[in-house]
Amino acid sequence: MSTSPLFVSHKEMDYAGKHIVRGEVFTRAHLRNDKALLDLGYVDVFEGEPSHHCAQCGRSFASEAHYAPHVRGCGKTQERQEAERARHDQAQQDNAARDLMRRVLAEASSGAEPRVTPEEAATVTAYLERHTEPVAEAVGA
Numbered sequence: 040m041s042t043s044p045l046f047v048s049h050k051e052m053d054y055a056g057k058h059i060v061r062g063e064v065f066t067r068a069h070l071r072n073d074k075a076l077l078d079l080g081y082v083d084v085f086e087g088e089p090s091h092h093c094a095q096c097g098r099s100f101a102s103e104a105h106y107a108p109h110v111r112g113c114g115k116t117q118e119r120q121e122a123e124r125a126r127h128d129q130a131q132q133d134n135a136a137r138d139l140m141r142r143v144l145a146e147a148s149s150g151a152e153p154r155v156t157p158e159e160a161a162t163v164t165a166y167l168e169r170h171t172e173p174v175a176e177a178v179g180a
């Protein structure tokens with residue numbers, strides 16, 4: 040058998056705890072089922088150096104044919120994840136601001152002087168700059 044430390048994958052699969060995509064060149068982990076993967080044609084031993092590398096995720100590819108579609112999808116996935124994270128952060132900040140406004144409204148309506156730290160005031164101000172609905176509507180009062 041070849042002594043190359045690399046495999047090229049013909050299938051999308053999980054291998055040694057990593058997600059491997061089609062056409063990816065990866066280091067073999069000398070697992071017990073390596074031979075089965077070879078026999079089934081899921082992977083081949085890869086000789087030499089992979090010619091293409093994805094700058095986004097660091098994967099290596101044996102050919103342009105697999106690299107090109109991967110790079111288009113990889114960038115999009117990354118953008119989607121970042122947008123998703125930003126939306127999630129925003130939602131958390133919004134929830135914090137709404138909780139704060141509810142507390143302040145409750146304190147005010149009980150006749151107490153609402154106590155708001157400068158950080159809390161900034162949180163609410165940022166919320167009100169992002170949203171145009173009245174405070175009572177935002178907190179469901």
Ligand SMILES: [Zn+2]
Binds near residue numbers: 097109
């Ligand atoms: Zn990638």
